Amino acid sequence: MKIVIAGGGKVGEALCTDLSAEGYDVILIEVIEERLTKLIEKADITGLVGNGASIKAQLEVGVDTSDVFISVTNSDELNIISAIIARKLGAQHTIARVRNPEYFVNMNFVRDELGITFMINPELVSARDIMTMLRFPYAYDVESFFRGVVNIVEVEIEEDSFLNGKMLQDLNTSDEKVLVCIVDRNHEVFIPNGQFVLQAKDRIYLTGSEEAIHEFWCVKKSPNKRVRSVMIVGGSRISHYLIEKLIKKNIKVKLIEINTKIAEEFSFNFPEITVINGDGTDQDLLREEGISSYDAVVSMTGIDEENMILSMFSHSLNVQKTITKINRKMLMPILDKIGLDSVITPKKVISDLIIRFVRSEGSTKSSKVETLHRFLENRVESLEFIIDGNSRALNIPLKDLKTIPNLLIACILREGQLIFPGGQDVILEGDRVLIITTKKYLDRFDEILVS
């Protein structure tokens, strides 16, 4: 599959490395020659120095025969124009990164008349992801499947936890509503079976519906099931979208913003929230505004380091949930060491989204990938498939199904019913199946079978 990317910025870079590693033919159009050369050395791609919106440049790299065209330069208008041109030249799908919410109206017109398959707004998507994180305040990471019916959440087992020392098959044998699907022990990844014994300090990934996970995990810690108040530091675009969503959920919000004008604007737009004009890194101010009484603190300033320090400070005051925005990916490994775990990186959010789209489009043969999430520095993937009639796995009891190692069929959604399958269960046509695996780059369901 041939993919043309216009713009080699942060998102473009992430797309180039990830998509080429998955085996797609990637061609990058980038204005700055040095940046292109660097990327060609880093990822197995080829490229052209030029303007992504120029027809000549697009024809030279063969957009007319490409499957997906992705425009992720830093200008909304350029991205829209490039995508329109690419579509007219014959690209199958076009994706444009568009930030300005004014362009986000009338999406049918955009799709049908302009021919842009979809526009993505990194800030909006990030805000949505933060909302998911806030739904599970005790979890380090949350991903949703089956349109939100099933979630995978990452939690850590503490010394005094009821799970410490338990064998998996001894857990809630009566009605299996929650499943432990991945265990991360000292950075070693396990996809556990029934005989697996949990230990303190294990990071485990729980699969189940929101209610079931709450019930399972919060047996003892009932007070903090839900987030009812949030303090946001920094009035960024993400904050804007986030506040909109929080207000809808009736959650109390306090925003701290250093710039008076921006603070006033937020106050005007959202009369429901409290806006404080002040320096978010000033600890006295934060104490004065009662930071420790909030269920969650979201650090959204434009400076990574400030966000990190803010979150560390909130941690020290025992705020249960802190969410940190980090722009630079290279800071990620050290965050874990200093105890910041709920991190949002807008460029990673949208590159994941695009990759998911590309992969589901790439597998046209059968049983497409619906959603894809990656955990633990991309070492584990969870994929959602819709099973079609040609699958070789149909109507075979799972215990007789010969699958590749390190693979778990986590759950099945059949006609709105969530099933955690046992050995006797079978897969039927039309099922939505969620699998967890350490094997990378699966794009068809039947690839899980041993051939």
Next chain:
Amino acid sequence: MNKKMIVYTVCKLLRLEAFLLLLPLSVSFFYREPLQLKWAYAGTIALIFVVTLIGHKKPDNITIYSKEGFVIVSLSWMLLSLFGSLPFILSGEIPGFIDAFFETASGFTTTGSSILVDLSVISHSNLFWRSFTHFIGGMGVLVLALAIFPDFNTSSIFIMKAEVPGPQFGKLLSKLMHTARTLYIIYVVMTTVLVLFLRLGGMPWFDSFLIAFGTAGTGGFGVQNGSILPYNSPYIEYVLGIAMLLFGINFNLYFMILIRKWKDAVKSEELRAYLSIVAVSVTLIVLNLLPSYDSLRKCIRDAFFAVSTVITTTGFSTADYGSWPAFSQVILLLLMFVGACAGSTAGGLKVSRVVILIKSTFLQLQRMIYPNSVTVLTFEKKRISDATEKSVTNYFTVYMFLFAGFLIINALNAPDFLTSFSSVAATFNNIGPGLGKVGPTYNYAEIGNLSKIALSFAMIIGRLEIFPMLVLFSPMTWRKH
């Protein structure tokens, strides 16, 4: 420095060589040669497998950077020549180690300088291996590895950059593996066509294959004493003359033709410069030679073949240009330095570098005359950045320094100036025969051992375009901090 990854990759390449050695082994069986030859090949293969056990396990950290790429390329070329020379030694046909190493290095680097005096006593399998090294070395061993091993990781771009000749490296396709495969497919198809053409000219099958290998890699090892002369066929001389020129063209142009970008391919500035140089040189030599020739046709044929063989750095020979007038010899000597196009199998400075150097000189002159003028260096209708221009001029400087160095070492036991100078030029630029006592009718058997070692290195350094070998031997590379 990721040493484990270097060892692992080099061992993998050596195992690839072991597989390639199965070919001459089968040739040996086919011609029912004495047992010693079969043992020589089987033994070498077994030895390689035993030695490469040290790099059997894939290291955990597989990231490599340009530094490692350079080291892998230069190290593997030296070791390939080392292990490739074992069959010659074990079979007893080239008993001396230095001679065998010289011959193999000459093969892999597609030089074609030989220390063998009488080819008629050499067995088929050894002749085959000798010419086959040209074929492998022409497009490059690492490119071959990239084409067939799917698990060569993305950092391999550093390896390919180090091995493919030319000032700029262009990827044809977005996947490195597909690029390498496409290059090899074009290469193999062209070679096969050449084999058929040679066979049609009445050349025996065995010779057709070997001569085609020598042409494809622009190497130049012959099969009969006297190179191409014994076939005594103007047809074969013309076929080879044209074929050599074709293998001296940038392979990217063939790819462009494949994807039907004819116009772009024909418009290539380097191609035009290359063909003009050939045309001008042939004309000048014909004019110079005509008085001493009876027939104009033979004169043109000899001049064309000599120009083609020298500019593409192949080194086959028909007429003895060592006995031509000085003017013709000087032109040939200069062509040795020019070489053919970048991205081809040929050696030398490469036409594109020469063109950029000349343009750069003119621009310099212009800046002298009009100090305030703004000048932009263009090549192939694209702007050449200052960094590229600098890298080309620097390359030329380093090239000259190394040339001088080899000239001094070689002069220690050379009979005369012409021999000494042309033998360095002929090996450093991967041509093969030089002038004087290493001319087309002589060979390298008589030169001293010190010269043989120095020239072996000159060949490898020349083939890899200097810098990879410099990186390998530079203490800076191995320093920890």
